[in-house]
Amino acid sequence: MQQTLLEQVRQGRLYVNLWPQRPELIQYFSEYRAVLVSRFVLKHGAALALLAFLMPILFIGIEQLKQSIVYSLFIGSLPVQALFLMNKKSKEKLPLSLANWYKSGVERLKAQNNESELVVNNPSFLDLAKLLNISYSQK
Structure with a gap:
């Protein structure tokens, strides 16, 4: 059964949110590390993308606009990528x-x-x- 992209993102978020936030789980489950990274990216991804956009422009100049856009788009896409990966992992x-x-x-x-x-x-x-x-x- 094929899932739509939105269903895959929802399934990934469900998987990330189901894991209890307990530090001892990192010792027993290697998957928990990926969950922690996904939570971090979901929480701070937008701010990091904005920072990646603004820093080169502020410190180097407007001639870095193209690179800033590319960096911010990549970093901004990390939360969605993390949810897709968590969806895939949840089905294994x-x-x-x-x-x-x-x-x-x-x-x-x-x-x-x-x-x-x-x-x-x-x-x-x-x-x-x-x-x-x-x-x-x-x-």
């Missing part, structure tokens, strides 16, 4: 070791009588983010 299936850990986590949640709609077969990174979000919101 978990590696076997992480999938086993995920399944045991889902079983623990079900043992606590938590009625969640977590997938057990072929979990993706989006499912992992959902599990971590549910787990940390219960604490």
Whole structure:
């Protein structure tokens, strides 16, 4: 099933927002580093693009206008690129070791009588983010 560009951006934002903001996750999940970078770019991307546009013009002169436009367009596109990459990552299936850990986590949640709609077969990174979000919101 093909997603539109807007749906892909929304899925990427959902994936980024589902990850709990916990510093200990960086030790266990390498994907969390990409989530942190995406959050930074989403938060500060527009300001960095404006800075990349203004700095060469202010310090070198108006003859740098073309380069300033190119730099600012590139930096301004980074938030959208990050969301597309997060969308792609959210659809990837978990590696076997992480999938086993995920399944045991889902079983623990079900043992606590938590009625969640977590997938057990072929979990993706989006499912992992959902599990971590549910787990940390219960604490």
